[in-house]
Amino acid sequence: MKFGSIATWRMSHEGIEDSLELLKNNGTSNDAIEMIIKHVEDYPYYKSVGYGGLPNIEGILEMDAAFMDGDTFQIGAVAGITDVCHPISVARKLSHEKFNSFLVGQGATKYAMTNGFERKNMLTERARKLWEKRLDDMAKHSLSPYDGHDTIGAISLDKTGSMSAGTSSSGLFMKKPGRVGDSPLSGSGFYVDSDIGGAAATGLGEDLMKGILSYEIVRKMEGGMTPQEACDEAVYSFHDKLTKKYGKCGAMSLVAMNNKGDWGVATNVEFTFSVGNDQNKAAIYIANMGENHTTMIEPITQEWLDAYENRIKAPIK
Template identity: 35%
Template sequence: MKRRHFIKNTSLSGLGVAAASPLLEYLNLSKMANFQPVCIATWNFPNASLKAGEMLKQGASALDAVEQGVMVEEADIRNTTVGRGGAPDREGNVTLDACIMDPSGNAGAVVYLKNNTHAVSVARKVMEETPHVILAGEGADQFAREMGFEKEELLTEASEKAYKEWLIKKEYKPLINIENHDTIGMLCIDEKGDIAGACTSSGLSYKMNGRVGDSPIIGAGLYLDNEVGGAVATGMGEAILKSVGSFLIVELMRQGKSPQEACETAILRIINQNPNYKDFQAAFIALNKKGEVGSYCIQKGFSYVEYRAGENRNFPSKYYF
């Protein structure tokens, strides 16, 4: 830490950086106290943001809030894109992906996790109890048992029925803004000004066995820097993975762009990389150290929910097409 502070101080004095520069602004913000807690989450999951927001209001850490917030959706069997009740892959397996990041930059993730509703909690254990960042498949499942998570059946009666109906035609075409490829990603800033994030998903409905999307990948589905802010993604994971969009947004905010400007730049990057962009959805939300929020997507129809000052509201996102 001493070396880090020395580099900051000598760099700023040597270059004569003006007080209004983006870097100095964020360094000053990092010293502020009495931040206003804020929670934002992808799509319209008001119960999740309400849980996290109320925890923040009571003084909980951002890390605890994001974990408990997304757990609400993981446990809701009506949500066929997250946790128990998630749509299976083409072989009938419900497999989950999740990641979590704390204000210190530590991260944990699980991919192709079976038999555990709360993938985000297993990811947190990976972050806190192992020297690794990602555990996959059988190894992740074994680790969950060792950490005390009970084995669960994730395929519900409703999701099994839908799967059997899908087997008749076996059509694989994700529908824009239909809940077959959605994710809950959440960012929170607590009263200390610390930022944490989480992202959890059951992935594309009827995906190929073994497929992993962007949701558990640090830098793609989620990224944050406690001195700057954070971003999370949702939509077509393959396109988001190739753009490393969440990392890009945080770096753009570091350079002084607003969360909105950064999200728009990231979506334009995806559009430029994918001539077929009209055939899928991709979306980002971002939160900076000031508590400012940004959101942008390819197609009309994406929204995000925000908890701030006791109010829990859903906002339609700005869009490109």
């Protein structure tokens, strides 16, 4: 029986490993998605998701997350939520609601508080220091404040053929209060249909929501493309189209998996991801845009991983 998981960025790897163990032991894709994403939300050195995430311009850590069940199309989402350990778990619970399944701002935080979700000050001392440093750099060097939009986006397939998708992000570093990216938006940040497959995105949310790429990839897989063909065709065509129409195209990286456990990715920046299925154990790869609407994918090197580890834990000067 087929099963598998794929997710954006190196940070997803440990969660992907755990999810494959779960799926092998007949766990559900819904549980797998929550497991993958909670892992990243918990880890303090990933500065764009959950605990340790970087705050908005006012120093407040606002988080976005979404959950989708590919069997029923149930979706739950939150945006601008604060002080909650696991935004993905709040999103999953909201997916069971017929009404009020997407909550933002104080309404989202209040829902989490009154429904028993674990509260926590999610702003680490390290993140606060990075915020102070950036404010300083902005004042001194007129530096553009924005970067760091490494959303975790994940797709899982379980042995029964059910599929699920999820995302979680603290959004753009130094964003304005209340800014929402693509992560909680179905079609843009994620989409999954157990009859076909799913896709999820990371990158500049403001541009991703112009392209509805997660849905587009699922639709192309429905039309018969492999996940890799669907990713290449959707992402690079839209990259070209937006560059032509808008004059520029922000970073965008998509991952996809179909209902056979086959996967694909496409990206217009250097992009890491983790993937595994019933045939191949979890592994980290690095992808770059190739020529003629193709993607170059290589196994990650130990050198890259070591440098990454040093970078995310480096002292803040």
